[in-house]
Amino acid sequence: MPASEGLSIGALARRTGLAVSAIRYYETQGLIAPWRNAGGQRRYQRADLRRLSFVMIAQQLGLTLPEIRDVLAGLPGNRTPTRADWTRISTRLRDRLNQRIATLERLRDNLDGCIGCGCLSLPNCALYNPADRAASKGPGPRLVLDEAESL
Amino acid sequence: MPASEGLSIGALARRTGLAVSAIRYYETQGLIAPWRNAGGQRRYQRADLRRLSFVMIAQQLGLTLPEIRDVLAGLPGNRTPTRADWTRISTRLRDRLNQRIATLERLRDNLDGCIGCGCLSLPNCALYNPADRAASKGPGPRLVLDEAESL
DNA sequence: CCTTGACCTAAAGTTAGGTTTAGAAATTAT
DNA sequence: ATAATTTCTAAACCTAACTTTAGGTCAAGG
DSSP states (O other): OSSSSSSSSSHHHHOOOOHHHHHHHHHHSSOOOEETTSSSSSEETTTHHHHHHHHHHHHHTTHHHHHHHHHHTOOOOSOOOOOOHHHHHHHHHHHHHHHHHHHHHHHHHHHHHHHHHTTOOOOOOOOOOOOTTTTOOOOOOOOOOOOOOOO | SSSSSBHHHHHHOOOOOOOOOHHHHHHHHTSSSOOTTSSSEHHHHHHHHHHHHHHHHHHTTOOOOOHHHHTTTSSOEEEEEEEEHHHHHHHHOOOHHHHHHHHHHHHTTHHHHHHHHHHHSSSOOGGSSOOOOOTSSSSSOOOOOOOOOOO
């Protein structure tokens, strides 16, 4: 069924679960780089399936697309990545994941205390040390927190 | 120093670390309801400090503003919330937090397997069971995942 | 009294991460 | 050969959660 070599964008979409439009968008963001066939249509390597899966996982961890692009830059450019290559770069995700788990556990353990204190400059307050704010998009809250007075 | 009773929006902003514009925005979203002084300026209760702190924590857990509004609706309307009131409604946050921690731990434990498998319909793949997608804004990826073929 | 800084509203702009639309060209199926 | 899918590009649109701007008003200090 392949006219020439490679997967079409539709095939890639079906097999990753991403929308075609999302895959094209990722290309504009430098996350994936297909070649073109004679008719100008995008063609992808099989390794791109794994690449997009990696993008999806990294997104769940709260990485932005530019961050994911940077992580992916750790893959070899001159050859198809091996499983060892993938495992190597996913170490960075694992570190991030562990940090995030630790932050959330700390927050859970301090939840009552935080609610009680209003989270103003208590040194043991998890919110006061927002190590990893996956949620912060755009400018977002400033989180300055000057002196604490009584609530 | 207070002209009349209550905190001004600037005072509230300084003490929560939020931007003044954010606090006004929260009001349009029904998260907080100040009264107005004679000159038409917003005045807040001290309990609103805690209320905004709660909003900030809930946001870190990935709740949307409408969801937070709903949780806050569990506070008594006719009196200032007690610490017990706050603890009661934060149970919902704790459940959410525990779910999220579990998801991330599962993902961490399967990370290599996921990268290796390309995350296509392996039953033990954490991505295949995205129980709690805090990151999903808007329409987002479809995550359909039909049949797995060899990668 | 006058000035300065905090505050007001309404509307428009911003960012990330996409989707939708429109119209045309390529591919695949019959 | 023709019809039905897919794919193409560019540009506009979308949502959440805010910020910025513009043009005025309020409050506090000297």
